[in-house]
Structures are given as structure tokens and as C-alpha cells.
Amino acid sequence: MNPWAEDFPILKETINGKRLVYLDNAATTQKPVPVLKAVDDYYRKANANPHRGLYALSVEATQKYEDARRTVKKFIGARKDEEVLFTRNASESLNLVAYSYGLTFLKEGDEIALPVSEHHSNLVPWQMVAQAKGAKLVYLYPDAQGRLTDAEIGAKITAKTKIVALAHVSNVLGSIYPVKKIVEKAHSVGAVVVLDCAQSIPHYPVNVTELGCDFMAFSGHKMLAPMGIGVLYGKEELLNRMPPFLRGGEMIEYVHEQSATFAPLPQKFEAGTQNVGGAIGLDAAIHYLRNVGYDRIQKTENELLNYTLDGLAEIPHVTVYGGTDNRANRCGVISFNVEGVHPHDVATVLDAAGVAIRAGHHCAQPLMEYLCVNSTCRASLYFYNTKDDIDVFLAALRKVRGWLGLGA
């Protein structure tokens, strides 16, 4: 019995008559009871439109929403509440920066530097900026072990670079990129750094002040919170210089027929009725994560990662992508392929054994092109996974080639 199953009721579910083995945590994580309960309590007892009413219930909703902002601020080490904006997800956060900062401050000939491994959410918005402003995208290419070398960083981040956009952890290779070094380099040439922590913050503490990044984005749903709530951190001085992204209710100061002035931070970037239930769920998720503790999360995941990589190495015809030498420098996102078998068939065979993995291009098609693969399978871990889960996964994987009529 999984020791976490009481907190994560979905882990007791069966799939195709088999116990669910959930190894698609990089796509979204499962939700613990305290998070479900916090959201439920809010809608049962405190639901009102925040900021819009002068009655007690609305005040309470506003307070809970702002409490959540304060929890996030402490969680990510921001200096001020105003630097924490709520969005729908990491994608919206990154689009906000691209539309509001990118389109305002980039000029023809400027460069945007980014690793080729970026998720489409931190790549396609920059293509839009580059096309609109005549700027250029410059890619950093990881080495065979999934690392960004000093030489690559030095060669690609130059006096022309105005924005460096990168993920803290790659959602395909699992590589942990040297963010601090990259931030220092970027700042030395006068570029701002947009950090995508969607895959890191569920597993590693992120402190924006220590890292020195200018913007940082993540999604609640990849770290135990509900879907539909995300965060953008931005330095106050930058956010103040940026125009609003979405316009409408709540984000204004005065509106006249022909013009409007805007509310101060953070409301300036939070148009319309916000996802208060989601923010409260995120608040509860952060408390839950704190109780589990990042130390314990990392210890469990490192053990499981080693166990999985060792197991995969013993299965013939399996290729693992990304770093396998330095396991300390990668996290529990494991992309692999089975020789002669398309990833979607691998996923179907595993599904029949109750094992949920992702197969496809993982919203990282430029990386797939760079790796010269059409698509990959991806198993991704979280602290509630067990060795038993990995055993079921490995056993099912051994049978894949047999099902496809190929030799073991």
C-alpha cells in the first residue's frame, strides 16, 4: 500500500483493472486532500467576488486571495507582494512577459537567447516578439549529457542579447540548468532573465532573490494545486514600466470615454474576476509541500531516479535521453525510447498495465528535431511514487517489444 494513498485518494484508483501507477507528474501532479478541502471550504463558506463588494463575505474572499499572494511571496523569496501576479498557468505568465515586456522594449536587431530544449510556452511567444520587432532568436544547444556548457553560455549571450528565456529544469531531458551563472552572464550584458520554473519548483526550492532572475513563471497544477492558477513573479521596477497585458475590470484606476489610467501593482496585471478558489488551493498546496519538505522530496525522488535509471539500463533496446553520468544534476523526468516501437504504442502497452506515462513531442518540437527523434516516451516522478510503482513500470516495459512482434 502506498503510504501517501490516504492523502492522495486517486492513488487507490484502478485503471484497466490494475492499480494506477501514475508516472506523468511532469504533465500534472495529483492533488492531496488538504488542497481539495481548502478549495471546497472556500466555495462552501467564503465565496464572493473579491475587491468588488463592501460586505463581509467579499472582504473575506479578498483577504484569502491576498493571503495566498503573501504565501507565494514567501515561498519564492520575493521582496514584495506587488511582485507576485496570479495568472492561469505558466503559459499565461510567459505570454504576459512576451506581450508586455517583449513587445514594448525590444528593437530591431536585438537578440533573445534561449535553450533549444524550451517548452513551446517559453518559445512560441518569443517567436511572436521576434517576428513583430525584427529581433532574432538565438538558441543554446545542450551537450550530449543535457548540459549547457560555459562555452555555449558565453557564445550565445552577448552584447546584443536583451532577453534570456529559459527553464530551470527541462521537461524532456530533466537537466537542471545553471541558472545563477546564466543570470550573472545575462545581467553583465544588460539582458533580463525570464525563468520558467514549471518543472523545478515542485521539486526544488526556488528563491528569486537569490537567483536574481527578473521574471519567474510557474503553474500551480504541477505542484499539487488545482489547474487554472499560475504565478508570474516580476521585479517591481520592471512591472511598473510595462503596459498592462489584459484590460478590463479591476485593473483600472479611472476610465473615461477615450482613455483610462491603470491600477497600481499587482491589480494592473489582474484584469477581471480572478481564480480565488485556485489561489486558495495553491496556498494550501504550498503549506502541504512545506510539511513534506523539499529535503524529503529530493531524497525520495533521487532514490527513485537512480532505481529507475538502473532498471532501464538493464532492459535491452531502451535508449534514455539526457544526462545519465551526473545524476545529481538532473531530476526525475526520464525520456526514453524502445527500439523499433513508436512511443504511442509503448504508452498503450503500459496503460494496459495501469501505468500512465506521456508519449509524444512534449511541447518541445525544436528539441526533438535537435535530438533527431520523432517523439519520445517520458516517465516523470513525484515524491508519492514508490519502488513498487517503478517495478510495475519496468516489468510492463520489458514486454513492449514482445507485444509488437519483435524480439526481446
Added chain:
Amino acid sequence: MELNQIYTQILTEHNNSKRNKHHIENPTATLKGVNPSCGDEIELELREKNGVIEDAGFTGVGCAISQASASIMIDLIKGKSTDEALKLAQTFFGMVKNEITDEKRLEVLDEAIALKDISHMPARVKCAVLGWHTLENAIKGEKDPE
């Protein structure tokens, strides 16, 4: 859904065989088909003479279901008129959508009947029909975008 209903011997043999997976001589029509959700890709080549499909082949990458289904299709359509081929395509679509279940009506599909149970896997129906949709479009004269 049981795996042995999907990964049948017919399917795996076609998937692993190169018999129909090659270019043909002097094709009169070539057309690409893609299934973006799976990343399946095929390129179908046909040589038609007086309304009859003399030869057909395909190349591509993709899941076993998409590649085997295309290979089985080619066995079926070679030597048939384009009208007959289009009718077979309609019967195949009817089968995988579970709209045609009468075994007598399905008989014409021969080995392609091995894909009948795909109707229980909505996510994979697109894979099974990729070859047939491409065939339909090629016969109707659709061209690859420049």
C-alpha cells in the same frame, strides 16, 4: 480493452514488414498525411491507369497502428478501381467508428478487420484511419502544400 485485441499478429506483421513500405515506379499521385496528435506521418504513392490502381506504396514514421493500417490498405486497393477503393475507405471508417458492425458488410475489408477493436480506443482511431484518409484525398486529386 485487451492488448491482444489490438496488437494482433496481422497488425504486428504488417508493422514490421517492408513489403508495401517503399517508393513505387512512376507514381501518378503522391500525398502526405499527418496525425499531429501522435506524430504519425505517411506519404502515399499511387499509380493509376484508366481508373485502376496499378501499384501503391507508402513511406513514413509513426505508431504501429498507423503504419500497419496503411500497409493492409495497400494490399486491399492494389488492382481495384478508384471507385472501389473509395467505397472500401467508407466501409473502413464505418468499422472503426463502430457504425458498421454487420460482419457480412465488413468481409470486403479482409485483413483490415483486425483493426475492428480500435473502435474501443478513441485516441487511436486517428492512427488507424490516417492511410485511408490520405488515400481518399489522393484519389480526389488533393496536392501537398508547396
